[in-house]
Amino acid sequence: MDNPNFKSGIAVLVGRTNVGKSTLLNALVGTKIAIVTPKPQTTRDTYHGIVNRPEGQIVFVDTPGIFKTQPSKLVTNLHHKVRDAIEGIDVFVHVADPTRPVGPEDQRVIEMVSHVTKPKILVLNKLDLPDRPFRQSWVERGPKYAGVIEVSALKDKNIDLVIKAIFGHLPVGPAHYPEGQVSNVTNEFWITELIREKLYLKTSQEVPYTAVVKLEKIEDRKTKDGRSMLYIKAVILTIDDRHQRMLIGQGARKIKDIGSFARKELEVAMNRKIFLDLDVLVDKDWMDKLT
Ligand SMILES: Nc1nc2c(ncn2[C@@H]2O[C@H](COP(=O)(O)OP(=O)(O)OP(=O)(O)O)[C@@H](O)[C@H]2O)c(=O)[nH]1
Ligand SMILES: [Mg+2]
Structure with missing residues (x-):
């Protein structure tokens, strides 16, 4: 590696279902890796999306959304996948939707990461929507995070700010994936x-x-x-x-x-x-x- 300051690490995207985690993953990488639908509980697996820049490589991990529903084998399995994905990460990205109130599913995410000692960034998505009535209650939670960034994953707004913020928290180290690879999805x-x-x-x-x-x-x-x-x-x-x-x-x-x-x-x-x-x-x- 030519660059002695090359940074490398893993950032996990976690949040309640339907906030736009998969849309954000696709916007960060610049190609469609994860599927996206208006229905909750779309993602069922943890996908890696890889961002390569001259300053380093970030592996973003998309996770199934956290939701409140009747316990089933599928739901338990999805929530376990989220917990496993949080292990061994460098930066935690909590994705939230300010068009909806801070609900029990968000509380569950907050609880899930209260033990995480790694830097946490709050990303408020759906900035393109004119009406985001719960923005303020999210912004007030800001001090609990290393940073708050407002983005529109759908309209590709402020996505680079997320990348920049994450690089600010990554250690110097070798890349996890060969350059040119954008995901681990076959x-x-x-x-x-x-x-x-x-x-x-x-x-x-x-x-x-x-x-x-x-x-x-x-x-x-x-x-x-x-x-x-x-x-x-x-x-x-x-x-x-x-x-x-x-x-x-x-x-x-x-x-x-x-x-x-x-x-x-x-x-x-x-x-x-x-x-x-x-x-x-x-x-x-x-x-x-x-x-
Ligand atoms: N207006 C607007 N809609 C968005 C934005 N990002 C995502 N959406 C929409 O929100 C819905 C859910 O998006 P997903 O990316 O599937 O959400 P998710 O958090 O991955 O959902 P799960 O996989 O079910 O947990 C889709 O209809 C997206 O088009 C955004 O920035 N603005
Ligand atoms: Mg998803």
């Missing part, structure tokens, strides 16, 4: 996530929360006229016949809609023709098999 996982995003956007009530997407096959094939294409076979697992029927829809319209929405974005992102073969199956125990 192509295969990203494909299933993108399908799950479309499923969230196209279904309602409990349907998205009872479903998971698995990739079964991915291979290079040729179209009838000899052009190259990527064949993807994926399956949506859900917990019972009723949910399976809702996901398939009348005349298979729902599943076709989810499939073509996902395929279109995959084709743009991967810049090639894609055939997406999507099925819906029942596996009532999928949540119990979570690790």
Whole structure:
């Protein structure tokens, strides 16, 4: 490494569900790593998004949102992932939404990090919204943090201030990831996530929360006229016949809609023709098999 002052470290993004953590991760890295939807409880895994600058490298860790809901295997699993993600980090980034009051989920985040001795930064998101009635009650909490930054993850505003603030707290050290790598998400996982995003956007009530997407096959094939294409076979697992029927829809319209929405974005992102073969199956125990 040429730069003897090269800084390196891990910053974790934590906050209640729906505050915009995944949108912020994508804005920080400058590319879509994590899926984003208007529905709460979108993120189910901890993703790494990597920012490389001349002064160093920051690994941002996106985490599932903290929410108050009926205890279930899925929810317990998500909250454990957040706790694990907090271990071994250098900077803690609490992402909050000043359009909503400081609620029990925020209290849970505050409680969760009260033991964290590492620097904490408060990021107030959604600066683009004209009405942020709870901004002041968040700003008053400012002294508990090493800094307060107002951003719009959606409109890419003040994102560099977050990067700058974090570098201010990072130790000198070698990079965790090779330069050029922007995330730890594999192509295969990203494909299933993108399908799950479309499923969230196209279904309602409990349907998205009872479903998971698995990739079964991915291979290079040729179209009838000899052009190259990527064949993807994926399956949506859900917990019972009723949910399976809702996901398939009348005349298979729902599943076709989810499939073509996902395929279109995959084709743009991967810049090639894609055939997406999507099925819906029942596996009532999928949540119990979570690790
Ligand atoms: N107006 C506005 N909306 C935003 C901003 N950032 C995120 N959103 C919206 O807020 C919603 C939730 O965003 P996500 O990034 O999925 O939120 P999250 O905190 O990752 O949510 P979970 O993964 O469920 O915990 C989406 O509809 C986003 O478009 C912002 O800066 N301004
Ligand atoms: Mg998220």
